[in-house]
Amino acid sequence: xxxxxxGVILPKLMQQRAFSVSAAVAAIQxxxxxxxxxxxxxxxxxHHRPPKVIHVYTKNVIGKVGDRVLLAIKGQKKKALIVxxxxxxxxxxxxxxxxxVVLIEENGNPxxxxxxxxxxxxxxxxxxxxxxxxxxxxxxx
Amino acid sequence: MAAACTSRTRQMMGLLRILRxxxxxxxxxxxxxxxxNVASDGPPKFTPPSKPVIIDKTQKEASLRRFLSPExxxxxxxxxxxxxxxxxxxxxxxxxxLNIPEFYAGSILAVTMTxxxxxxxxxxxxxxCIQRSGKGLGATFILRNVVDGQGVEICYELYSPRMRKxxxxxxxxxxxxxxxxxxxxxxxxxxxxxxxxxxxxEITGDVPVNLLKVKMRPKPWSKRWERPKFxxxxxxFDLCLTPxxxxxxxxxxxxxxxxxxxxxxxxxxxxxxxxxxVQENLRK
Numbered sequence: 001x002x003x004x005x006x007g008v009i010l011p012k013l014m015q016q017r018a019f020s021v022s023a024a025v026a027a028i029q030x031x032x033x034x035x036x037x038x039x040x041x042x043x044x045x046x047h048h049r050p051p052k053v054i055h056v057y058t059k060n061v062i063g064k065v066g067d068r069v070l071l072a073i074k075g076q077k078k079k080a081l082i083v084x085x086x087x088x089x090x091x092x093x094x095x096x097x098x099x100x101v102v103l104i105e106e107n108g109n110p111x112x113x114x115x116x117x118x119x120x121x122x123x124x125x126x127x128x129x130x131x132x133x134x135x136x137x138x139x140x141x
Numbered sequence: 142m143a144a145a146c147t148s149r150t151r152q153m154m155g156l157l158r159i160l161r162x163x164x165x166x167x168x169x170x171x172x173x174x175x176x177x178n179v180a181s182d183g184p185p186k187f188t189p190p191s192k193p194v195i196i197d198k199t200q201k202e203a204s205l206r207r208f209l210s211p212e213x214x215x216x217x218x219x220x221x222x223x224x225x226x227x228x229x230x231x232x233x234x235x236x237x238x239l240n241i242p243e244f245y246a247g248s249i250l251a252v253t254m255t256x257x258x259x260x261x262x263x264x265x266x267x268x269x270c271i272q273r274s275g276k277g278l279g280a281t282f283i284l285r286n287v288v289d290g291q292g293v294e295i296c297y298e299l300y301s302p303r304m305r306k307x308x309x310x311x312x313x314x315x316x317x318x319x320x321x322x323x324x325x326x327x328x329x330x331x332x333x334x335x336x337x338x339x340x341x342x343e344i345t346g347d348v349p350v351n352l353l354k355v356k357m358r359p360k361p362w363s364k365r366w367e368r369p370k371f372x373x374x375x376x377x378f379d380l381c382l383t384p385x386x387x388x389x390x391x392x393x394x395x396x397x398x399x400x401x402x403x404x405x406x407x408x409x410x411x412x413x414x415x416x417x418x419v420q421e422n423l424r425k
Binding site: 084088091092093094095096097098100116117118121122123124125139140141 | 254256258259264266281288289290291292293294295296297298301303324
């Protein structure tokens with residue numbers, strides 16, 4: 001399985017070497033490997049390379065929860081929304097053990113039909129833009 | 142044999158010389174002579190006098206456990222102690238409204254906080270406390286749980302007005318104060334059911350210590366937990382590390398640390414003082 005329990009996605013070649021992976025420095029930025037959390041076909045099908053962020057749509061190049069990013073999955077470009085990262089954020093908000101992302105279309109509609117992983121509740125602020133995404137989320141933390 | 146005899150006689154001569162010089166003390170002479178005569182049997186074994194057993198019948202046997210929350214103890218800083226006493230007043234004021242129970246790293250807590258983004262406004266989270274940090278009003282604790290296969294940690298502020306209820310579901314201590322290594326341990330050690338019922342705990346006596354040794358995932362870990370700097374006792378190192386790796390980790394040992402006098406901070410008298418202050422103010 002490409003996805004390991006810890007959420008740190010290492011390609012099989014790197015798992016054989018003692019490859020040192022540094023801890024999360026600044027949430028999500030370019031070239032971070034992310035974990036797609038919804039049940040879309042694109043996100044769950046196996047590929048020899050993990051999905052990577054190639055652009056972050058914010059004023060500064062750091063992506064936090066609720067920011068749009070551009071991913072490279074299975075040789076194609078796809079937009080996604082960050083729903084959780086390893087970096088500790090604001091005090092009463094959850095910190096996840098993996099950098100989670102949900103695939104999204106241009107208009108903000110989610111690609112998948114269900115999100116099994118827990119989503120932070122403060123994402124509900126963006127009720128207007130991502131209401132469909134929040135509707136398919138099954139668990140809020 | 143001859144040498145031993147001559148040495149013994151030499152000793153006797155020396156003793157006699159000493160005795161002739163100093164004023165004769167009967168007791169001294171007799172004991173020394175006895176000792177030399179019994180030299181072959183060995184010296185008489187020293188039996189310490191029996192200790193007197195004091196039974197204090199005035200105090201009741203069952204007394205409440207003295208616990209002072211660690212955020213009350215001020216850090217060793219150059220700030221004015223008035224700042225700490227004012228902060229303590231505010232903390233006691235908050236504690237009169239919200240009951241903050243006694244808990245340690247390793248206890249399982251259920252926290253209810255206000256959340257405007259949830260219908261019903263209350264958000265409940267259950268997890269194991271992996272760390273208690275911060276002093277004064279900014280004191281925090283981190284709860285960890287694995288929800289739907291995803292590890293989640295939330296850092297709560299104890300004195301935040303958003304906190305509604307803190308319940309201790311299971312009060313226990315672990316072998317370490319800081320359980321950050323649970324992030325690299327197998328997820329079964331951090332999973333706790335959200336419908337967990339509170340386990341009854343005693344308010345007297347010692348807090349139960351869970352001597353659990355946790356099994357880890359394969360390396361690399363987020364931190365090198367085997368290094369003596371972390372001083373972790375709660376990991377089962379035999380299963381994941383070879384003795385050579387353990388020895389290699391000892392290279393980073395700093396054995397002079399416990400003897401560093403500049404790092405000493407004795408808080409025992411401070412604790413007594415603050416404990417009394419907190420108890421009497423909470424009663425008012």
